[in-house]
Each structure stands twice: as C-alpha cells, then as structure tokens.
Amino acid sequence: MxxxxxxxxxxxxxxxxxxxxxxxxxxxxxxxxxxxxxxxxxxxxxxxxxxxxxxxxxxxxxxxxxxxxxxxxxxxxxxxxxxxxxxxxxxxxxxxxxxxxxxxxxxxxxxxxxxxxxxxxxxxxxxxxxxxxxxxxxxxxxxxxxxxxxxxxxxxxxxxxxxxxxxxxxxxxxxxxxxxxxxxxxxxxxxxxxxxxxxxxxxxxxxxxxxxxxxxxxxxxxxxxxxxxxxxxxxxxxxxxxxxxxxxxxxxxxxxxxxxxxxxxxxxxxxxxxxxxxxxxxxxxxxxxxxxxxxxxxxxxxxxxxxxxxxxxxxxxxxxxxxxxxxxxxxxxxxxxxxxxxxxxxSSGGGGGTTGALHAVGAGKCLDDPNSTTTAGTQMQIWDCSGQPNQTWTHNSSNELTLTVGGTTDCLDANAQGTSPGTKVIIWPCNGQANQQWNINSNGTVTGVQSGLCLDVTGASTADGALAELWTCNGGSNQQWTLN
CATH class of the missing domain: 3.20.20.80 (Glycosidases)
Structure with a gap:
C-alpha cells in the first residue's frame, strides 16, 4: 500500500x-x-x-x-x-x-x-x-x-x-x-x-x-x-x-x-x-x-x-x-x-490528562466558557479549540471539573441539581455538591455523579456555540470527550 x-x-x-x-x-x-x-x-x-x-x-x-x-x-x-x-x-x-x-x-x-x-x-x-x-x-x-x-x-x-x-x-x-x-x-x-x-x-x-x-x-x-x-x-x-x-x-x-x-x-x-x-x-x-x-x-x-x-x-x-x-x-x-x-x-481521564482542553470528539471542538465570563449560571458551549483559559479544565481529586478565568475559579455544574435529560450544563461557584462532580470514563463519556447522565452537545451539533447539556447516555460521538 x-x-x-x-x-x-x-x-x-x-x-x-x-x-x-x-x-x-x-x-x-x-x-x-x-x-x-x-x-x-x-x-x-x-x-x-x-x-x-x-x-x-x-x-x-x-x-x-x-x-x-x-x-x-x-x-x-x-x-x-x-x-x-x-x-x-x-x-x-x-x-x-x-x-x-x-x-x-x-x-x-x-x-x-x-x-x-x-x-x-x-x-x-x-x-x-x-x-x-x-x-x-x-x-x-x-x-x-x-x-x-x-x-x-x-x-x-x-x-x-x-x-x-x-x-x-x-x-x-x-x-x-x-x-x-x-x-x-x-x-x-x-x-x-x-x-x-x-x-x-x-x-x-x-x-x-x-x-x-x-x-x-x-x-x-x-x-x-x-x-x-x-x-x-x-x-x-x-x-x-x-x-x-x-x-x-x-x-x-x-x-x-x-x-x-x-x-x-x-x-x-x-x-x-x-x-x-x-x-x-x-x-x-x-x-x-x-x-x-x-x-x-x-x-x-x-x-x-x-x-x-x-x-x-x-x-x-x-x-x-x-x-x-x-x-x-x-x-x-x-x-x-x-x-x-x-x-x-x-482511557484514564478520558484522554490521559487531568488538566487541559475538554475536546468534543464528534465536533472536533472544545468545551468553552462563552466570552470568558465568570457569571454564575452561564451555560457552556463548544467552540473551536484555542488553548485559552476559558477552555482549560481541571478534573481534581474531588471529581470536580474546574475552570479558572481572570483569577476566579468555578465548577462545571448541572443546573439546579437537575437529573433529567436536557438539564443545562453551566458554571457555578464550587460548593462540593454532587451536581458538580463528574466521572471521566474509559469509554470516553463524562457523566454526572448525581444524575448518571452524559455530558452532551445538544442535537449532536458540530457548530460553534452549540450548547452543552445532560442527556441519557447513548454512545453518540456528541457524548465522547477527551481531556488533555
């Protein structure tokens, strides 16, 4: 060949x-x-x-x-x-x-x-x-x-x-x-x-x-x-x-x-x-x-x-x-x-590392904090990978996924402790609760500890600005992530 x-x-x-x-x-x-x-x-x-x-x-x-x-x-x-x-x-x-x-x-x-x-x-x-x-x-x-x-x-x-x-x-x-x-x-x-x-x-x-x-x-x-x-x-x-x-x-x-x-x-x-x-x-x-x-x-x-x-x-x-x-x-x-x-x-860490970009495999983009905001309750999106702080996540020993922007550290959070498909995935001040705890799994999924649902790109979209949510795990490439 x-x-x-x-x-x-x-x-x-x-x-x-x-x-x-x-x-x-x-x-x-x-x-x-x-x-x-x-x-x-x-x-x-x-x-x-x-x-x-x-x-x-x-x-x-x-x-x-x-x-x-x-x-x-x-x-x-x-x-x-x-x-x-x-x-x-x-x-x-x-x-x-x-x-x-x-x-x-x-x-x-x-x-x-x-x-x-x-x-x-x-x-x-x-x-x-x-x-x-x-x-x-x-x-x-x-x-x-x-x-x-x-x-x-x-x-x-x-x-x-x-x-x-x-x-x-x-x-x-x-x-x-x-x-x-x-x-x-x-x-x-x-x-x-x-x-x-x-x-x-x-x-x-x-x-x-x-x-x-x-x-x-x-x-x-x-x-x-x-x-x-x-x-x-x-x-x-x-x-x-x-x-x-x-x-x-x-x-x-x-x-x-x-x-x-x-x-x-x-x-x-x-x-x-x-x-x-x-x-x-x-x-x-x-x-x-x-x-x-x-x-x-x-x-x-x-x-x-x-x-x-x-x-x-x-x-x-x-x-x-x-x-x-x-x-x-x-x-x-x-x-x-x-x-x-x-x-x-x-695939420990979904991609080998504990700190880095959280890549959406299906879209070829990164989980992104829009406009580097620190406003609690902002829903996360995917965007072209840039290597900037608003795309740099740390999976720590408490199973939190944290993001530090402008000196402020927030946690990836299931909105209002939601456990149903379609729950928004947002940033919120870290509080140690189960809706801010995430498992990064060997099959490439990221699941909420409280809900058991998968971190998901809405509608399997591959477009910049597509929103992140929780959804029933289905093996789709829009639920595959790597952290590195």
Whole structure:
C-alpha cells in the first residue's frame, strides 16, 4: 500500500487523545494502560501505524504517533520506485529517515515492500524476461542488506493475487511464473536471516477465493521449505463490513505455523460521517482487535496512517473518509476507545490528562466558557479549540471539573441539581455538591455523579456555540470527550 497507497485499480475490487506514556521496557498491566501500544504490549503484541517522510514535520501527527504506536510501516519510502528508480541506482535516504525516526522513538519497523506490481519503475517491466529474475534478486539483496538488523519484518511480496485467486500477471509472474514468490522469499532470507518474512494482501481477511489461494500458496511454500514467516491481512474495510469469519480465517494460517498480522487497518465511512457510522466503526475496530487477540500467533495490528488528515482514503475514494481512530484534529474517535477497551486498556481521564482542553470528539471542538465570563449560571458551549483559559479544565481529586478565568475559579455544574435529560450544563461557584462532580470514563463519556447522565452537545451539533447539556447516555460521538 502507499499514501495514497496501492493502485486504485487494485482496490476497485473492494468496491488522535495524546496520552502520556511510559517508554520503559517493562510492560504495564493492561488494566492500567492508557495507550494502544502499552495495552498491546501487555498482551504481548504491538500496535503500529504507517508514516511517510512527509509526516516527519507534522508535530501534531507525531505527538499522537509517539504516544500511541510502537511499530512503523513506511508508507512509500521502501518501495521499488523510491529505492531503485533506475537499474542498479539505489536511494535509501527516504527509508533511512523513517528508520531513524522509529529508532529514536522506541518503535520497530515493518519493511514495506520488496516486490509489488505497483509503484514499480518502468525499467523493470521493460526488461527482457530472462533478466527479470536477476534484477529482482539484486534489488531484494541490496535493500534487505542495507536495512539488516533494523527491520523487524518484510512484506516480501505484496498483493500477488487477483480477487478470483489467480496470480497477478505482473513482470515477475510473466517472467518466472508463481515460482518468483519462493525465490523472493529465499533471497530476502539470505540477506537477513533474522527478519520475519511476510506475504501481504487485501481482501483476504475472510474466507473466500482470494484467501483460499493465499492459504494454498502458503501451504505449498512451507512444504518446499521456503522461509515464509507470516501473512499480512491489510484490512482496508468499509464500515460495517468486517468479515464475521476473520478470526477463523487468521487461525487457519496460524495453524500452519505462521505468524499473522493486521497490517494496514482502516474503516472508511461515507461522508459526512454520522454518529451511527462512527459507532459502527468503533464496533468494527473493537472486533478486529478482538479477532487478533483470539489468535495466539497474531502478533499485532497496524493502522494505515495516524489520523484522518493523513489517510489515503479521501484521495482514492471520493466521498469517503473518516477511516481512522483519530479525527481531523487528531483527537480520538469512538473507534479509539473501542480498540483500547478491546486490548484491556483504560482511557484514564478520558484522554490521559487531568488538566487541559475538554475536546468534543464528534465536533472536533472544545468545551468553552462563552466570552470568558465568570457569571454564575452561564451555560457552556463548544467552540473551536484555542488553548485559552476559558477552555482549560481541571478534573481534581474531588471529581470536580474546574475552570479558572481572570483569577476566579468555578465548577462545571448541572443546573439546579437537575437529573433529567436536557438539564443545562453551566458554571457555578464550587460548593462540593454532587451536581458538580463528574466521572471521566474509559469509554470516553463524562457523566454526572448525581444524575448518571452524559455530558452532551445538544442535537449532536458540530457548530460553534452549540450548547452543552445532560442527556441519557447513548454512545453518540456528541457524548465522547477527551481531556488533555
């Protein structure tokens, strides 16, 4: 895949919370983990993302990547058109940038990829058939040797199958037949015997003609003693369409003695994304993580990209997007909380911190004290995040949410101690009463201790000035909050 990743033709067949995280080697207990990588590590797995060299200058994106992920897949920087644009002329600079960044931030690297029909320089396809094998072996040897000891695994052959289970008739297949795959794996293994070697493809997540072909290939390669180590399930889904037999399908590959991994996860939604679609996406993400955890040889999950702004989906599928766990402001969506909960983690503080902006996930805005007023009884609203004191909340040991403006500290308050849906959420001088006490929950909700109702943006509005109220908890994105 690339960013935008694999060819549109290949895919036509298929139809960011920044929590503080410890970087020490000892894994935290899953129950106390507040990040994806910490919770995954506690389960003996990883949680990864894809980065491109263009992402390395985006501090917001990298803040989420550093906090949440411990495996990196280069989006484009290790593909043939970058690494060997002309015959025998190598360019590893872009890939080196990704490897260097990963190494400096405690992340491992999935090498992606060595042999693929797309992002392939024209000189390869123009070679006489009797020169293709030599060019392929030279390319694999040079690249894997260059990164020897720095890359955890390689997608050696990417997307070898058509949807019907036939082999893609690319330059390699046309020159060598299906034997090119065994040759590629053996060549990579000779260059770095310690790297885990994968075949990677999309639409093989459920049992179908394509996954059957991959299974039969894997079985054949292993019978020949070919050093195949794992199968990558790209997992580019449409919301609500995660195969119900994904776990069973991964398990049959694991039963061959192979590692399996979810390598390029995203879950695209028709825009604009509704609350119902975001909740379905959360269900999908949770199910994918659970499927992985249920297969002992599933080593980890990687999302393709960090958040919606750097996702390849809108550029390839017009009208679709919102495909990742982090929204346009790199704030976590319901899918983040579902993935974290599936891993056994807890989003303490709804977003990791005890002081900061209280982000409305569904709107991508912040809980705001209008015009920085200190007038008791003023109803709170959402507004574009500004980092100003009138948007800076502290969740203290008394479960109060306090706001200090112009030297005056007030508390977030359920108006008149109301316990019915529609009760205004206001500021009021702190008095220690239950209607000023709030639980910030691991599922991303903020609930009133007295009422049990959820802090809610009226009408699920995403507009500046939309008012905050209490409402029956319903799982909507307008009831999802992060404090950081």
């Amino acid at each position: 690339h960013s935008p990743r694999t060819s549109i033709l290949a895919l036509a067949a298929t139809g960011a919370l920044i929590a503080a995280v410890a970087t020490g080697a000892a894994p935290a207990a899953a129950a106390s983990a507040t990040t994806l990588k910490a919770a995954a590590t506690a389960d003996g797995r990883y949680f990864g993302t894809a980065l491109t060299d263009g992402n390395l200058g985006d501090s917001t994106l990298l803040g989420v990547a550093d906090a949440q992920f411990d495996m990196v897949t280069p989006g484009n920087e290790m593909k043939w058109d970058t690494t060997e644009p002309s015959n025998g002329s190598y360019n590893f600079g872009p890939g080196d940038q990704i490897v260097s960044y990963a190494s400096g931030h405690g992340m491992r690297v999935r090498g992606h990829n060595l042999v693929w029909q797309n992002q392939l320089p024209s000189w390869v396809s123009s070679l006489p058939s009797n020169q293709v094998q030599g060019a392929m072996e030279a390319h694999i040897t040079a690249e894997v040797t260059h990164y020897k000891g720095e890359v955890y695994s390689w997608d050696v052959v990417n997307e070898p199958f058509n949807g019907d289970g036939s082999f893609v008739a690319d330059a390699f297949y046309n020159a060598m037949g299906s034997g090119y795959i065994a040759d590629a794996l053996r060549t990579a293994h000779a260059a770095d015997p310690n790297a885990k070697l994968y075949l990677n493809d999309y639409n093989i997540e459920g049992e179908n003609a394509k996954s059957d072909a991959m299974y039969n290939l894997a079985q054949s390669l292993l019978a020949q003693g070919v050093p195949l180590g794992g199968i990558g399930f790209e997992s580019h889904f449409i919301v609500g369409q995660v195969p119900s037999d994904m776990q069973a399908n991964m398990q049959r590959f694991a039963n061959l003695g192979l590692d399996v991994a979810v390598t390029e996860l995203d879950d695209r939604i028709q825009l604009p994304a509704s609350s119902a679609a975001l909740q379905q996406q959360a269900t999908d993400y949770g199910n994918v993580v659970k499927d992985c955890l249920a297969v002992s040889r599933c080593v980890g999950v990687s999302q393709w990209g960090v958040g919606d702004p750097d996702s390849w989906i809108p550029g390839t599928f017009p009208g679709w997007g919102a495909a990742t766990m982090f929204d346009q402001n790199y704030q976590p969506k319901p899918s983040f909380y579902a993935a974290l909960a599936a891993l056994g983690g807890s």
